[in-house]
Amino acid sequence: MALSTSSNFAKPDDAFRAIVEAHRGLSDAQSADLDAALVLVLANHIGDLDVLNEAIVLAKRRMLDDSQQQQQQQQ
Amino acid sequence: MAQTRTQFGYRRHPDQDRAGGNAAEYPVVVVGAGPVGLSLAIDLAQRGQSVVLLDDADRIGEGSRAICFSKRSLEFWDRLGIGQRMVDKGVVWSVGKIFHGASQLYQFNLLPEQGHKRPAFINLQQFYAEAYLVDRVGELAVIDLRWRNKVVGLEQRNDHAVLRVETPDGPYKLHARFVVACDGARSSLRKMVGAEFTGQVFEDQFLIADVKMTAEFPTERWFWFDPPFHAGRSALLHKQPDDIWRIDLQLSRFADPASEKQPENVRPRIARMLGHDKFDFEWISLYKFQCRRMDKFIHGRVIFAGDAAHQVSPFGARGANSGLEDAENIAWKLDRVLRGLSPEALLQSYHTERSAAADENIRESTRSTDFMAPASHQEARLRKAVLSLAKETEFGKRMVNGGRLSVPSVYDSPLSTADHDIWRGGPRPGASMLDAPIAERSGASMFLTEAFIEQGTRFTLLEFGNDAVADTPESLGVIRIGGGDGLVDSSGLAGARYDAEPGTAYLLRPDGYVAARFRHPTRPALDAALARAAGTN
Numbered sequence: 001m002a003l004s005t006s007s008n009f010a011k012p013d014d015a016f017r018a019i020v021e022a023h024r025g026l027s028d029a030q031s032a033d034l035d036a037a038l039v040l041v042l043a044n045h046i047g048d049l050d051v052l053n054e055a056i057v058l059a060k061r062r063m064l065d066d067s068q069q070q071q072q073q074q075q
Numbered sequence: 076m077a078q079t080r081t082q083f084g085y086r087r088h089p090d091q092d093r094a095g096g097n098a099a100e101y102p103v104v105v106v107g108a109g110p111v112g113l114s115l116a117i118d119l120a121q122r123g124q125s126v127v128l129l130d131d132a133d134r135i136g137e138g139s140r141a142i143c144f145s146k147r148s149l150e151f152w153d154r155l156g157i158g159q160r161m162v163d164k165g166v167v168w169s170v171g172k173i174f175h176g177a178s179q180l181y182q183f184n185l186l187p188e189q190g191h192k193r194p195a196f197i198n199l200q201q202f203y204a205e206a207y208l209v210d211r212v213g214e215l216a217v218i219d220l221r222w223r224n225k226v227v228g229l230e231q232r233n234d235h236a237v238l239r240v241e242t243p244d245g246p247y248k249l250h251a252r253f254v255v256a257c258d259g260a261r262s263s264l265r266k267m268v269g270a271e272f273t274g275q276v277f278e279d280q281f282l283i284a285d286v287k288m289t290a291e292f293p294t295e296r297w298f299w300f301d302p303p304f305h306a307g308r309s310a311l312l313h314k315q316p317d318d319i320w321r322i323d324l325q326l327s328r329f330a331d332p333a334s335e336k337q338p339e340n341v342r343p344r345i346a347r348m349l350g351h352d353k354f355d356f357e358w359i360s361l362y363k364f365q366c367r368r369m370d371k372f373i374h375g376r377v378i379f380a381g382d383a384a385h386q387v388s389p390f391g392a393r394g395a396n397s398g399l400e401d402a403e404n405i406a407w408k409l410d411r412v413l414r415g416l417s418p419e420a421l422l423q424s425y426h427t428e429r430s431a432a433a434d435e436n437i438r439e440s441t442r443s444t445d446f447m448a449p450a451s452h453q454e455a456r457l458r459k460a461v462l463s464l465a466k467e468t469e470f471g472k473r474m475v476n477g478g479r480l481s482v483p484s485v486y487d488s489p490l491s492t493a494d495h496d497i498w499r500g501g502p503r504p505g506a507s508m509l510d511a512p513i514a515e516r517s518g519a520s521m522f523l524t525e526a527f528i529e530q531g532t533r534f535t536l537l538e539f540g541n542d543a544v545a546d547t548p549e550s551l552g553v554i555r556i557g558g559g560d561g562l563v564d565s566s567g568l569a570g571a572r573y574d575a576e577p578g579t580a581y582l583l584r585p586d587g588y589v590a591a592r593f594r595h596p597t598r599p600a601l602d603a604a605l606a607r608a609a610g611t612n
Contacts, residue, residue, distance in 0.1 A: 032453075037460040044470040 003054035079206040081135040085223035091247040101127050102413045104238060104251035106226050106264055110141070110201065111381035111398035112257030113208035117155045118406035120215040121532075124413060127249065128218055129240060131225035131258075135209070138358040139200035139285050142315055143392035146186065147483045147507060148399045149193040150524050150587070154532050157211045158193070161204060165197030166314050171296035173477045177303050180465045181472040182295075185480060190512040190568045192522040196480070198294075198315045201395065226258075229267040229377065236376035253409060254377045257398070262383035268374040274367025275441060277388065279448040280326040282361050284341055285319050288354035292320075298477035300447075300462055304347040309447045309477070312348070319357055322348065323389075325447060332361045364388045366437045366444075372426040378405060385433035387440040390447065390478035397436050400483060401429050407532075407585035411609065421610030424490050432484035439479045446476035483507045490584070492591035492604040501574035501581075501592065508537075508587045511569035513562045523569060524587075526554045526562065533585050534605060536596075539570060541577030546598040548605060551582075584608055 009015045022038075023031045043052050090099040103119060105112045108130035116126045144152075144161065152158040172182040185195035212218045227246070228239030238249045256264035265272060297312040299305070311323035322345060326335060334340060338356055346352045368385035372378065381398030405425045411417035449455040464471030483506075491504035502509055511523045527535060530552030540558020547553060555561035556569055557577070564570050573581060582591040582604050591604035606612040 032456055033460065036453075036456045037464060040457070040460055040464060040471070040474070041468075044468075 001048055001051055003051050003058065005058070079203060080209070081202060081206055083133050083209070083222045085133055085243055086221075087242075087244055088219075088221060090249065091242065091244060093247070098237065098248035098250050100235070100250040100252075101125065102252050103127070103255065103409060104129060104249055104253075105255045105257060106130075106238075107256065107258035107262075107381075107383070108205075108209070108220060108222075109136075109257060109259060109381065109398075110204050110208065110395050111402050112255070113205065113212060114151065114155060114399055115255060115257060115380065115402035115406055116218050116220070117157075117208065117211055117215060118151075118403060119410060120212075120217045121155065122406065122410040123217075124410055125217045126219065127251070128212070128220045129224040129226060129238075130220070130222055133222040135202045135205045137202070138360060139202065139315060139319065139321065141201040141204075141392075141395035142198045142313065142321055143196050143396070143480070144199055144204065144399075145392060145396045145481045145483075146191070146193045146195055147481075148396050149197065150510070151399055151403045153192070153524060154403075154528050154587075155208075155211060157207050160207050161199055162193070162197055164203055164207075164316055165199035166294050166316055167194045167197050168294045168296065168314070169195035170293075171298065171477075171480075173475055174297065174299040174302060175462045175465070175475075176301055178466075180462070180475060190566060191510045192524050193510070196392065198313060198321070200315055200317075200319070203316070204395075226264060226267075229254075229264060231268075231375040231377070234376075252376065252413065255405065255409075256377055256379045256383045257381050257402075258383050260382040260386050262379070264377055265369065265379060265383055268377055270369050270371070270374060270379075272367055272369055272386075274365055274386070274437070276365045277363060277444055277448065278328045279444075280328065280330055280332065280335070280361060280363055281389075282324045282326055282335060282341065282344075282359070284322045284324070284345055284359050285315070285357040286322060286345060286354040287317070287319055287357055288349070289318055290320065290349070300475075300477070302348070305344065310348060311477075320354075324348075326361070336361050362389075364444075366441050368430065368433045368437060372430055373422060378409075378422065378425065380405060380429075384429070385437065387433075387436045388444045389440075390443040391436070391440045392478075392481045393436040393440050396481040397432060400432065401425075403586045404429055408610075410585075417610045424488060424610065428484075428486040428488050428490075431487065435484050436481070443476050443478045486588065490590060490608045490610065492582075492607055494592065496592075496594040498592070499574050501572065502589045504589050504591055506589050508581075508583055508589060509572045511564070511572050512566055513556060513564055513569055515562060516560070521562075523554070527552075527583065527587060530554060532587070534590075534608065535583045536601070537573070537581040537583055539564075539573070539575035539577060539579040548598075548602060551601075551605070582608065 104127045105116050106129050108128055116128045119126050149158050152161055169186045170184050173180045212220050225241045226238050227241045230237040235250050235252050236254050294314045299310045302310050308325040313321040366387050372384050380401035387393045408421050412419050449458050461474045465475050486505035488505050514520050533552050535552035536547050537554045539556050540561045556564050578595045580593050580596045581589055584590045590608035
């Protein structure tokens with residue numbers, strides 16, 4: 001199974017909203033705790049190491065993009 | 076330590092009187108009389124090899140050190156004739172419990188099924204294991220154990236090595252076709268061959284205290300994350316023989332070793348843990364550890380085994396047990412090479428199989444260590460999430476890592492013949508044999524591991540009979556189950572564990588690992604598998 005990046009929710013806004021609302025009122029530290037637990041719960045639900053690794057690569061590309069942008073701004 | 080001899084005398088050997096150019100020659104010299112070197116010497120001796128075993132000390136090391144010996148190690152020691160003595164003295168256990176704070180998160184059973192001769196683990200102080208091994212060595216005339224013989228020089232030649240050995244009477248030289256270095260984490264032979272020994276260094280400090288007390292705790296492995304008596308860190312409690320309890324406490328990275336080791340500083344910690352002060356210290360040791368291995372386990376005529384070749388963190392009982400697996404792996408190969416039955420190239424499979432096993436042990440123990448001592452805030456946060464999820468989910472429990480205990484590696488080996496038939500279970504080629512209860516035709520019960528020993532721990536065919544007359548090479552041992560004249564699998568466990576049908580056959584190596592398996596073996600297929608496993612193909 002490959003990581004699905006097509007839109008899977010009938011109402012994507014509802015899904016985004018649910019995550020946003022889960023973080024409402026939390027401190028940054030509490031939010032980080034919540035995310036850590038959520039990632040583990042979801043990773044286990046997926047239950048496929050290849051898919052998880054693909055997801056990690058896709059998510060981690062953000063870090064790369066961010067640092068490239070910073071470098072470009074510095075130039 | 077009553078009745079156990081731990082101090083031995085140096086004795087001058089006639090080899091020391093030989094002139095410089097006339098050094099004595101031996102097939103194998105084993106350096107280091109710890110559990111690995113002693114076990115290796117015994118295995119080689121039982122296979123008919125003469126062994127010189129050198130040790131720089133004249134006594135067995137102090138402190139309990141390694142305490143957990145695995146089922147696989149006990150099966151190896153059974154073959155060496157000392158398994159029962161170890162088990163009789165040891166504390167048998169298979170259940171572990173993990174606590175977080177004051178409450179239990181989960182428990183595990185490392186051997187939940189019946190029908191095995193040996194338990195998942197015994198706890199036994201390393202000095203007992205060594206003492207019993209030395210006693211066994213004393214029964215074998217072909218082992219020449221020389222205390223206070225320190226190897227101080229090595230010259231590699233084409234077909235042998237020259238060792239320079241320092242003794243209280245001065246130095247002498249030995250020639251060895253092969254040298255096996257079992258001389259521990261600070262191996263001097265490793266330095267002599269100039270090999271790197273690098274890996275990951277862990278900054279966290281751990282305190283081991285062995286305390287003597289009478290207590291009613293069950294004989295289980297108890298592991299705590301963040302216990303009330305040792306806030307924010309981990310702790311381990313484990314029973315040993317003689318009312319000794321192993322306590323392992325994680326300390327701060329910044330703790331001062333000299334002061335932490337003082338009994339007056341250790342005592343209050345342990346008293347908080349036990350809830351009382353009625354104990355005496357047997358041994359206190361503070362340690363940091365590294366996970367590392369040599370790139371190559373064989374350098375010219377010198378073969379490295381045990382801690383000399385690889386080091387892991389202690390969480391998982393992978394140090395001494397993996398060293399013993401090294402010993403059983405190299406013993407039969409050296410024996411065959413020395414007899415001229417297999418080419419020296421067979422020895423390379425020792426490096427292939429055991430360095431992969433070392434990688435696996437390092438990976439497992441590093442993961443355990445990282446879980447116990449998170450390296451960053453985010454790692455700590457993920458661990459906190461796992462521990463918290465473990466309270467209400469099964470997946471969380473299984474992610475909690477308080478040490479994954481040693482199980483034998485499955486070798487991806489050039490000696491294995493790939494499966495061609497369909498298998499739904501059973502040990503695959505490269506895996507170690509599984510024990511099972513069986514009975515002789517007289518009705519006397521025994522175990523499969525015992526039948527293997529009776530066959531002489533050589534290449535052995537484990538057959539599930541179908542009354543056909545099997546055409547097997549003469550050099551093979553044969554264990555036949557079922558059929559007209561075979562052993563009886565009355566419980567059906569042997570058949571089930573080997574996914575056996577009438578005619579199924581497993582080719583076992585002399586170390587009890589599966590080399591090949593067949594639904595219906597033919598003579599050419601058996602010959603080919605045997606040649607591959609012996610390195611003669």
